Amino acid sequence: MKVSLKSKEEILRIKEAGEILADCHKKIAELIAPGITTLEIDAFVEKYLAERGATPEQKGYRGFPFATCASVNEVVCHGFPNNKKLQEGDIVTIDLVVNKKGWLADSAWTYPVSKISSEAKRLMEVTEKALYAGIAQAVPGNRIGDIGYAVGRCADEANMGIVKALIGHGIGRRMHEAPDVPNFGRAHSGMIIKTGMVFTIEPIFTLGDSGAVLWDNDGWTIRSADGTLGAHFEHTLAVLEDGPVILTK
Helix, strand or coil: CCCCCCCHHHHHHHHHHHHHHHHHHHHHHHHCCCCCEHHHHHHHHHHHHHHCCCEECCCCHHHCCCCCEEEECCEEECCCCCCCECCCCCEEEEEEEEEECCEEEEEEEEEECCCCCHHHHHHHHHHHHHHHHHHHCCCCCCEHHHHHHHHHHHHHHCCCEECCCCCEEECCCCCCEEEEECCCCCCCCCCECCCCCEEEECCEEECCCCCCEEECCCCCCEEECCCCCEEECEEEEEEECCEEEECCC
16 A cells, blocks of 8 residues: 655644544543543543544444443453443553544553552553654654664563554554554664654553453454553654654644
């Protein structure tokens, strides 16, 4: 698939969706507490986006029935929101894609539910660190492998698992565009990064060092194979002449 380089005006359109998404995440952070359900968070997100003239792009995507993916503890990605109350010590990832006038932005964030274990906190810190390490490599002339190498090195140094089955991706008019952006790789390898590229970087790490995952029977929910916690941090960014700009900050 050919990479679609975006004009400055198109990047501003994606940024508009990204700003709505970032504001929504701020509100979600305020809601996360013991006793709330992920289904309640999902309903809030749908209402919040509607009030801003935006829609949740993943609702209806290949039959996905919700406005958000809500992944708790060992669920690493694509979890279904449900009526189970979050408890102190849980960690929960809320992942959403915002459509504003046909332009899309994508961001996921893992939140602590009140006080969490030191292991869970460390997992979140390492995964978020890896996100920004990858973003720092998204400069014109570098290669996609430089991003994957920077992300993967963070997991390796912390002896955490990389969920290699799930990767970042181009985004714009469609949720998934070229290029693919893996969370592992060799430095100085892969596609050359060019001005005008817009894509997501989204490390997903597990406390267990294998990073292996299993799919539930619903065809969506993905869990760590060893039952250990998973964390997921994601931004949409644009590559400009002087480096990367986060569009979902």
